[in-house]
Amino acid sequence: xxxxxxxxxxxxxxxxxxxxxxxxxxxxxxxxxxxxxxxxxxxxxxxxxxxxxxxxxxxxxxxxxxxxxxxxxxxxxxxxxxxxxxxxxxxxxxxxxxxxxxxxxxxxxxxxxxxxxxxxxxxxxxxxxxxxxxxxxxxxxxxxxxxxxxxxxxxxxxxxxxxxxxxxxxxxxxxxxxxxxxxxxxxxxxxxxxxxxxxxxxxxxxxxxxxxxxxxxxxxxxxxxxxxxxxxxxxxxxxxxxxxxxxxxxxxxxxxxxxxxxxxxxxxxxxxxxxxxxxxxxxxxxxxxxxxxxxxxxxxxxxxx
Amino acid sequence: xxxxxxxxxxxxxxxxxxxxxxxxxxxxxxxxxxxxxxxxxxxxxxxxxxxxxxxxxxxxxxxxxxxxxxxxxxxxxxxxxxxxxxxxxxxxxxxxxxxxxxxxxxxxxxxxxxxxxxxxxxxxxxxxxxxxxxxxxxxxxxxxxxxxxxxxxxxxxxxxxxxxxxxxxxxxxxxxxxxxxxxxxxxxxxxxxxxxxxxxxxxxxxxxxxxxxxxxxxxxxxxxxxxxxxxxxxxxxxxxxxxxxxxxxxxxxxxxxxxxxxxxxxxxxxxxxxxxxxxxxxxxxxxxxxxxxxxxxxxxxxxxxxxxxxxxxxxxxxxxxxxxxxxxxxxxxxxxxxxxxxxxxxxxxxxxxxxxxxxxxxxxxxxx
Amino acid sequence: xxxxxxxxxxxxxxxxxxxxxxxxxxxxxxxxxxxxxxxxxxxxxxxxxxxxxxxxxxxxxxxxxxxxxxxxxxxxxxxxxxxxxxxxxxxxxxxxxxxxxxxxxxxxxxxxxxxxxxxxxxxxxxxxxxxxxxxxxxxxxxxxxxxxxxxxxxxxxxxxxxxxxxxxxxxxxxxxxxxxxxxxxxxxxxxxxxxxxxxxxxxxxxxxxxxxxxxxxxxxxxxxxxxxxxxxxxxxxxxxxxxxxxx
Numbered sequence: 044x045x046x047x048x049x050x051x052x053x054x055x056x057x058x059x060x061x062x063x064x065x066x067x068x069x070x071x072x073x074x075x076x077x078x079x080x081x082x083x084x085x086x087x088x089x090x091x092x093x094x095x096x097x098x099x100x101x102x103x104x105x106x107x108x109x110x111x112x113x114x115x116x117x118x119x120x121x122x123x124x125x126x127x128x129x130x131x132x133x134x135x136x137x138x139x140x141x142x143x144x145x146x147x148x149x150x151x152x153x154x155x156x157x158x159x160x161x162x163x164x165x166x167x168x169x170x171x172x173x174x175x176x177x178x179x180x181x182x183x184x185x186x187x188x189x190x191x192x193x194x195x196x197x198x199x200x201x202x203x204x205x206x207x208x209x210x211x212x213x214x215x216x217x218x219x220x221x222x223x224x225x226x227x228x229x230x231x232x233x234x235x236x237x238x239x240x241x242x243x244x245x246x247x248x249x250x251x252x253x254x255x256x257x258x259x260x261x262x263x264x265x266x267x268x269x270x271x272x273x274x275x276x277x278x279x280x281x282x283x284x285x286x287x288x289x290x291x292x293x294x295x296x297x298x299x300x301x302x303x304x305x306x307x308x309x310x311x312x313x314x315x316x317x318x319x320x321x322x323x324x325x326x327x328x329x330x331x332x333x334x335x336x337x338x339x340x341x342x343x344x345x346x347x348x
Numbered sequence: 349x350x351x352x353x354x355x356x357x358x359x360x361x362x363x364x365x366x367x368x369x370x371x372x373x374x375x376x377x378x379x380x381x382x383x384x385x386x387x388x389x390x391x392x393x394x395x396x397x398x399x400x401x402x403x404x405x406x407x408x409x410x411x412x413x414x415x416x417x418x419x420x421x422x423x424x425x426x427x428x429x430x431x432x433x434x435x436x437x438x439x440x441x442x443x444x445x446x447x448x449x450x451x452x453x454x455x456x457x458x459x460x461x462x463x464x465x466x467x468x469x470x471x472x473x474x475x476x477x478x479x480x481x482x483x484x485x486x487x488x489x490x491x492x493x494x495x496x497x498x499x500x501x502x503x504x505x506x507x508x509x510x511x512x513x514x515x516x517x518x519x520x521x522x523x524x525x526x527x528x529x530x531x532x533x534x535x536x537x538x539x540x541x542x543x544x545x546x547x548x549x550x551x552x553x554x555x556x557x558x559x560x561x562x563x564x565x566x567x568x569x570x571x572x573x574x575x576x577x578x579x580x581x582x583x584x585x586x587x588x589x590x591x592x593x594x595x596x597x598x599x600x601x602x603x604x605x606x607x608x609x610x611x612x613x614x615x616x617x618x619x620x621x622x623x624x625x626x627x628x629x630x631x632x633x634x635x636x637x638x639x640x641x642x643x644x645x646x647x648x649x650x651x652x653x654x655x656x657x658x659x660x661x662x663x664x665x666x667x668x669x670x671x672x673x674x675x676x677x678x679x680x681x682x683x684x685x686x687x688x689x690x691x692x693x694x695x696x697x698x699x700x701x702x703x704x705x706x707x708x709x710x711x712x713x714x715x716x
Numbered sequence: 717x718x719x720x721x722x723x724x725x726x727x728x729x730x731x732x733x734x735x736x737x738x739x740x741x742x743x744x745x746x747x748x749x750x751x752x753x754x755x756x757x758x759x760x761x762x763x764x765x766x767x768x769x770x771x772x773x774x775x776x777x778x779x780x781x782x783x784x785x786x787x788x789x790x791x792x793x794x795x796x797x798x799x800x801x802x803x804x805x806x807x808x809x810x811x812x813x814x815x816x817x818x819x820x821x822x823x824x825x826x827x828x829x830x831x832x833x834x835x836x837x838x839x840x841x842x843x844x845x846x847x848x849x850x851x852x853x854x855x856x857x858x859x860x861x862x863x864x865x866x867x868x869x870x871x872x873x874x875x876x877x878x879x880x881x882x883x884x885x886x887x888x889x890x891x892x893x894x895x896x897x898x899x900x901x902x903x904x905x906x907x908x909x910x911x912x913x914x915x916x917x918x919x920x921x922x923x924x925x926x927x928x929x930x931x932x933x934x935x936x937x938x939x940x941x942x943x944x945x946x947x948x949x950x951x952x953x954x955x956x957x958x959x960x961x962x963x
Contacts, residue, residue, distance in 0.1 A: 082884030084855060095557050097715045116713075121559035129550040135365040136358065147354035148560045179960075180756040190554070206882060209755035210912055210948065211955040235882045238913075238948075250884065279917075280896040296889045299916035299946070300935060339885050339913075346886050 044073040046198050046229040047094060051103035054089045054252075059101075063089040065252035066103060071231060071245075076224045078243035079233040080338070086252040087233035088128055091202045094231070095125045108197050121149065124196030126187050128203040128233075134176030138167055141175050142189055149194035159226065160189045163219055181212030188219065192228075199223070201232040205239065217242050237339035248342050255345040260338055267336040267344065269293075269309030273301035274317075276326040285324045289317065294347060301330075303340060351560055355568035362542065363572050373538070377530050377580045381587045384522035394422045395479055397444040398433055403452035407462075407490075414486050415446065420479070437469055444468045444479045461503045470510035480508050523588045524676035525649030527607070528669040530580050532643050535614030536621065537635035539573050543622035544631040553715065562713050570615050577611045578604075597683030603676065606689070609696050610672040614639070616703035617668075623710050643669040671696050718745040721873055721904045722767060727776035727785075729762050736762040738927040739776065744920075746872070749895065749905040751918030755955040759927040760908055761877070767906070768875055769793050781872045794822070797871040799879050805862050807851035811842055814850055815865055822869035836864050856887040863894050867903065874898070876907040880914065892917055912948040923951060926960050 047070065054064040064086045071077040079087045092098040094107055096116035105112040110119050132141050142164075146153050157164070167185050170178065175186060184204055191199060201220075205213040217239060220230060224244075232243070240246045240260050247257040256263055276282045279302070286295040286304055291313050295304040306313050314331060321329050336344075364370060399415065401408050416423050424442060436442045447465040456462040466483050468476035484506050491504050543566070546552040555565055581604070588594045596603065617638060625631040644650055646660065647669040653661055664670050671692045678684035678692075686693070722744040729737040737759045744750045754760045765771040767780050769789030778785040781795035798804075805814050815836055819829040837846055840860050850858060859879070867874055876895075880888045892914065899905050907918065915921050915935065922932040931938055931954060935947055944950045 082855070082887070083882040085884075092553075092715060095553075097553055097556055099714060117559075120557050123557065125554060125557045127550040127553040131549050131551075133358070133362070133549070133551065136361055140358070140361065144354060144358050145554070145558075147351050148555065148558045150351065150559055194558075203882075207910075209910060209955065210951050211755050211958070213910075214952060235884075236911075237885060280900055283893075283896070296886075297892055297917055299913040343885050343889075346884065 045070045045106075046073045046075070046108060047071040047077075047231065048106040049090075049094075049103070050105070052090065052093060052100050052105050053102035054086070054093060054098060055101045062252050064093070064100075067249075067252070067254055068103075069247055069254065069257055071229060073229055074224065074227050076220060076230045076232070076242070076244045078240050078246040079231065079249055080235075080237060080240045080246050080342070081233070081249035082235050084251075085249045087249060088202055089252075091125070091127075091200050091231070091233065095123055095200055096120055121194075122197050124191040124194065124199040126191040126199075126201045126204055128206065132175040132183065132187060132190065135174060137172050137174055138178070138186055139171040141186060142193060145190040146193045151194045153193065156193055156195045159195055160192050162222055163192075164189050179212075180208045181215065184208055184212060184216055185219075188216075192223070196228065198229045198231065201230065203233050203235065205234055205236060213239070237337070237342055240338040246338070248338075248345060250342075250346060256341070263338060263341050264336055267341050269305055271334055271336045271340060272304050272314070272331055273298070273334040274304055274329065274331040275301045276321065276329040278326065281324075282321070282326060282329075285321065285326070289320055291316075294343070296343065298340070301334075303334070303336075305344075352564055352568055355560070355564065356571045359542070359568055359572045363576070369538075373534060373576055374579070374583075376533065377526065377584045378587065380526045380530070381523075381584060381592070384526060395420060395443045395475065396424055396441060397421050397446065397479070398424045398436065398442050400430075400433065400445065400447045402450045403448045405453035407453040407456055408448045411448075411464075411487060411490050414490060415483070418482065418486065420482050437467075440469070442469070443475060444483070446483060456502055456504065460500055461505065463505050463507055465509065466506045467509045476510060480506075484508075522649070523584065523592075523594060524673050524680060525643075525647065527581060527584055527676055528610070528647060528649065528672050529640065529643050530584065531577050531607070531611055531614050532617075532635075532639040532669065534577050534580060535573050535611055536618040536639045537632060538576075539569055539615055539618035540622035540625065540631040540635055541628050542569055543619070544625050544628050547626065548628065556713065556715070562711065563708070566619060566711070573615070573618075574611055577614075578607070581607050594680075596680050598679035599685065602686060603679045606672070606675045606679065606693065606696075609693065609700065610668065610675075613668045613672075613696055613700040613703065616700055616707055620703060620707040620710070623707055623712070639669075642667040646670060647673045649673055666699075668696060668699050671699075718747055720744065721746045721782075722750075722778070722780050722906065724767075724778040725776055727763070727766060727778045728774050729759075729766060729771065730774040735927050737766070737773075740929055742922055742929060742932055744873075744904055744906060746904055747899055747902045748920065749899050749907065749918045751915045751921040752906060752908045752924070753915055753921055753951060754908075754924030755958055757960050758924040758955070758958065760924055762927075763924070764875055764877065764906075764908070767792075768796060768798060794869075795872050797866040797869070797874040799863060799866040799874065799876045805850045805858060805865065808849060810847050810849055811837070811853070811861060812846040814861065815868065818865040819868045824869060832868055836868065840864060855883060856890055859883065859887060859891050860894060863891070863898075867898060871903070873904040873906060876905065878908055878910060881910060888914075912946065912951055915947045915951070921947070923954050925954050925958050930954050 049070070050068050051066045052064055052068070053066050055062050067090065079090065081087055089098065093100050094105055094112060096112055096119050099113060107119050108122055112119060136144065142153055163185050167182055170182065175183065178186065188204070205216055208216065220232065221242065224230060243260065245257070245259050246263065248255040274286070283295065283297060283302055286292055286302060291306050291308070293305045293307045295302055318329060318331065399412055401412065415421055433445050445467045447467070449463065452462050452464065466480050468480050470476045487504050487506050491502060494502050546555065556562060585596060589596060621631055621634040621638060625634055646664040646667045653664050656664070675689045675692045678689050720743040725741050726739040727737065728735065728739055740763055752760055752764070762771070766773050766778065766785055769785060769792040772786060780792045783791040783795070785792065806817070809817065812833060815833045816829055819832055824832060837843055842857065845853065850861070853861070880891055883891070895905055909915060918935065920932065920934050921938060922929050924930065933941065938950050939945070939947065942950045942953055944953065
């Protein structure tokens, strides 16, 4: 069963000068956790807004839970859950008042769907009389998620729920999404953090309104052509510069503790030659090994193509 | 229905939890009344007046002494005859005349009551009011002193006449003016800001995506400000009746009914602004430009419209406050009934329907 | 051993009963890239404000670029650069106007401003773009320009508050290239980030939990100390112990 279907969906701003979404097509199955991965300005928010009927597409069409995003907008509103990127709740209302309000607006009560949000709500329940403005970033996200879930939506749209949230809260948030998925809710989530991609069933890598690649995270990693090496030495900045000036280097960039390097000729093994080159340049304690590319490596490679 | 109720409750939370704005909303009418009612009219010092005493007895002597002792008045003694007094008034040399008729003391002693005349130049309405009030209070004072010594009740009635402006055109016009301004402020500025705030917070997106009707959002936003407006009108009227001694001459229900109409007009302006504004600042600035300035300048509240250049007079016709101002003035001061203000009422209704229609047509069920 | 450009001893900031930053003691060497990590609400912003001379500490000692944070906040401000989360550029001014503005507020003379502008524009390869409004520039350029204006007065230390959030991986790395280059020239970099992989680019990292510095070392040593495979694990292990909930 398809929960969300996009056919050549397009969106332009500024009288057509800026193409935010460039004829994008993909579909999301029921119960899937689907990630839109891309940096700021890639078009993620525009896609979400078109799917939640907040924006009219300039071209193409979209179907959400069986309804047309333009014609049947009333039917879609009410059956989808949406957490906008800049969503910040009512700061002057307490946790409980916020949740109550959104429950009523969506024509339900907290009690009716408590089971669904229970897992998340118990974590913020001790603070239910606290005003939302006084909550930490992570707490706010949890409350916002509760508010988006309270009417038991069939499809949940989360626009950059983890932006500006610290690593611990981010991890907790994704744990919650995994549990929600088990309850059969289709979840579309966007994020600029590449490391979060692996938790999704399928992802679309997106940049400048275009999809670079769309598949399961594993398949995207497997489709990476050629081999990738991690390398480090004592002087990492000098190493980066020296690696970049090495004649056989295709690309080289910092990646955490190591630098990741790919070579021009995908088949050839340059390890020995490179180590010698680095030794001549005066590098000490050079460590080099082949690594499995991450989503981020794939994204960088796709961007460079 | 329950949804709407919850929404309205939420709006009240917003209003009551923002202490500073709340204080401003309820305090502003009071501050403005006090400013316009007292500060602007008080402290008229050394006003030139004339006293014509046709009785020349003990009582008049004592009252005159008291008036002369007051720092507010400077008594011109040279003028004696009626003609002289009238000429002095016309030339603006004196602001007020006190006339004691013959047999003042005798009337007081035998009939237990006496009348005196106070004539004021009402072309300067504020000064005229203040001065006649001063005279009245001096006379009252004297009356109290008298009563302490005798057992029977004695009354001296100052009969007040306003020259040149018998209808008191322009009297207390600040009350209708303040009503118009406060309602503009509360209904236009506060509603538009509160709607735009939802846009800024991102909650508008959620509300649009919810099954809750967008129009209901607007309706729910209106209710608290409608109630606050009624509260403000009541406090303005109470202040004007009890603190400023300005009675409401006309029908109070008619007054409230017209106020409700004007609130609707203001709310539709607020809605129109909020539809076009993306930030609270824009909404605030828009409200100021669209409502406060025209209300102050073109409603006839501060500056008489008759004296304006013709183009401004024409423009003033599209300012809703002008019509409301005339309605309230007619009901409160002239005691006019609906038959006298139906034209203005129809104009306001027309404006409201037009503004509502435009804003509802422009109201977006989507983000752009 | 390089000299310390930031030195704190039991630096503390209280807000009433709440201790936002509790007895922070650390030093940062010249030319070092110092990562300042912590969950939301751990006290990073408070600490950074004290070091930038924007907030007077409640107790403890600290010097920044050799100046005391209690007495010489003006001198500190002259010797540091600051770059915040979103780029502090004026979108409705042109590239040249932005540079001129920032150079101007740091009191550079007209000649210096002119020379510096030309140098910067040349360095960034923006020769053809000086008359363009900043909002017309692609994200990557904005970020580079933003960093360049933050160091236009050649400060000893640059404080950066999540400079790369929401930026694509390529631009993010290009940005770190700039940071490396600046550090290589002896500038000290004090940076906060939510990207754990970026923390690995730092020479040393401190991790704050509930107002206290819980760990401070090189990424390599930290991983060894906490027997973790990645900085992500180190951070998660420490930060989950946090009891505070407020921002």
